[in-house]
Amino acid sequence: xxxxxxxxxxxxxxxxxxxxxxxxxxxxxxxxxxxxxxxxxxxxxxxxxxxxxxxxxxxxxxxxxxxxxxxxxxxxxxxxxxxxxxxxxxxxxxxxxxxxxxxxxxxxxxxxxxxxxxxxxxxxxxxxxxxxxxxxxxxxxxxxxxxxxxxxxxxxxxxxxxxxxxxxxxxxxxxxxxxxxxxxxxxxxxxxxxxxxxxxxxxxxxxxxxxxxxxxxxxxxxxxxxxxxxxxxxxxxxxxxxxxxxxxxxxxxxxxxxxxxxxxxxxxxxxxxxxxxxxxxxxxxxxxxxxxxxxxxxxxxxxxxxxxxxxxxxxxxxxxxxxxxxxxxxxxxxxxxxxxxxxxxxxxxxxxxxxxxxxxxxxxxxxxxxxxxxxxxxxxxxxxxxxxxxxxxxxxxxxxxxxxxxxxxxxxxxxxx
Numbered sequence: 501x502x503x504x505x506x507x508x509x510x511x512x513x514x515x516x517x518x519x520x521x522x523x524x525x526x527x528x529x530x531x532x533x534x535x536x537x538x539x540x541x542x543x544x545x546x547x548x549x550x551x552x553x554x555x556x557x558x559x560x561x562x563x564x565x566x567x568x569x570x571x572x573x574x575x576x577x578x579x580x581x582x583x584x585x586x587x588x589x590x591x592x593x594x595x596x597x598x599x600x601x602x603x604x605x606x607x608x609x610x611x612x613x614x615x616x617x618x619x620x621x622x623x624x625x626x627x628x629x630x631x632x633x634x635x636x637x638x639x640x641x642x643x644x645x646x647x648x649x650x651x652x653x654x655x656x657x658x659x660x661x662x663x664x665x666x667x668x669x670x671x672x673x674x675x676x677x678x679x680x681x682x683x684x685x686x687x688x689x690x691x692x693x694x695x696x697x698x699x700x701x702x703x704x705x706x707x708x709x710x711x712x713x714x715x716x717x718x719x720x721x722x723x724x725x726x727x728x729x730x731x732x733x734x735x736x737x738x739x740x741x742x743x744x745x746x747x748x749x750x751x752x753x754x755x756x757x758x759x760x761x762x763x764x765x766x767x768x769x770x771x772x773x774x775x776x777x778x779x780x781x782x783x784x785x786x787x788x789x790x791x792x793x794x795x796x797x798x799x800x801x802x803x804x805x806x807x808x809x810x811x812x813x814x815x816x817x818x819x820x821x822x823x824x825x826x827x828x829x830x831x832x833x834x835x836x837x838x839x840x841x842x843x844x845x846x847x848x849x850x851x852x853x854x855x856x857x858x859x860x861x862x863x864x865x866x867x868x869x870x871x872x873x874x875x876x877x878x879x880x881x882x883x884x885x886x887x888x889x890x891x892x893x894x895x896x897x898x899x900x901x902x903x904x905x906x907x908x909x910x911x912x913x914x915x916x917x
Contacts, residue, residue: 588624591910593617595684598903603895614640617684619651621910630655635682651682652705667710672703674710674726674751675769676811677790679703687807687836689882689902693850693864694813694830698786699736706730706747721756732773737784737815737855739775747773765792775817784855788813803841809834815855828853842872862888880904 597616622634635651654669672680678695683702690696695703708730717723727750733743749771757763772785790811797804812831819826830852838844846868854860866884873879882902890896 588622589910591621591908593619593621593684593908594906595619596905597689600901601898602900603893603898616640619682619684626655629659630657632656663713663715665712665714667712668708670705670707671710672705673728673730673749673771674712675699675704675749675771675786676788676813677765677767677792677809678811684906687809687844687846687870688834688848688866688868689880689904690884692811692832692848692852693862693886694811694832694852697736697830697852697862698813698815698828698855700734704734704737706733708746717754717756719756721754724751724753724755726751726753728771732775737775737786737817738773739777742777744777745774745779747771761798762793762795764794766790782818784815784817786813786815803838805838807836807838809836817855819856826855826858828855828858836868844870844872846870857890860888860890862886862892876909877907878905880906 594615595617597612597614599612600610601612602610617640618638620636620638622632622636624632626632632655634653637649637651639647639649641647650670652669652671654667654671657666657668660666672682674680676695678686678691679699683691691701691703708728710726710728712724712726714722714724727748729746729748731743732738732745732747733740734747735741738747739745749769751767751769753765753767755763755765767788767790769788769790770786772783774782775784776782788811791809793808795806795808796802797806810831810833812829814829815827817826817828818824830850832848832850834846834848836844836846848866848868850862850864850866852862854862864884864886866882868880868882870878870880880902882904883899884902885897885899887897892898
């Protein structure tokens, strides 16, 4: 209708010009002919729009009938539309594990089958300044119970003043290389011994704030400096449920290419926090260094790669109100050879002291074979032999054999920050 009205006004405004442009002789007949032509065109436009309006009315009535007959379908469509408008991606990761422990005759159940963890990942753009990530884990315990927890939930502000990047919320601390990776995304079945002894089975994560900046180094490399402040509620290192203060962390990462086929990443980390209910009287301080070297053989195909990874940590912990100060350290070193597009073979050596008990030491050696069925699914078999100078679950030595099946679908991505 609006176009019909516009056309009418255009015709009325054009009419004087048409009249004035006609010659005097026969002018009236020519004007009358133009008016009739304009009327015919306007009638055709009105008829066309009337037909379109009628079709729209029928479509609206049909949608109303469908919504009344199938409300669930309408709700699902609304949710889908809302998710699409938010721009969020949702992914799911499942991690199945079959484990046999030689301590089965003493303390552990010998054979254990479990879906170790299911993780739901949601990520999307919050606005033009920030991006959000949420990881919810459904973790299965050996007893059969399922523990639900928020693995990570944070917002990232990637472009601030002075090229700073800020992350706020709950996240895995940038201490070393391994701690930033979720367990199901590791190149091994489990975290190394030193990470589990120092940070706990789930690693070091907390609620806090992180600020980082990436700069180009003069030696054709990249250097990233990160400062983090977060709650000192880690049960292994800090105050646990007595937390009333914060931990402070600094991490320096340097990445550069050695040759066209090799690269090196070196990281240095340090953090400190109170480990009791007071503010600084009894503290834990941890330092660490990590190294990752990657090399592709010159005469090999594009899928072949060698990765060497190592990390060392040292901890100083005040116990009994500073009356006792305990030092402990640990390390791991591993190598993985991807010898085909889908196959990789790796091994790792672990050593760790106990940060709470002086003199307790543990060693372990492990081998792994990984088959990547696709980009979203892999199988892994592995074996680890451990030796310790104290009893753990009734034994000083034990061997563990694993079969791991990991799958993902949806919009799941990587976990490394």
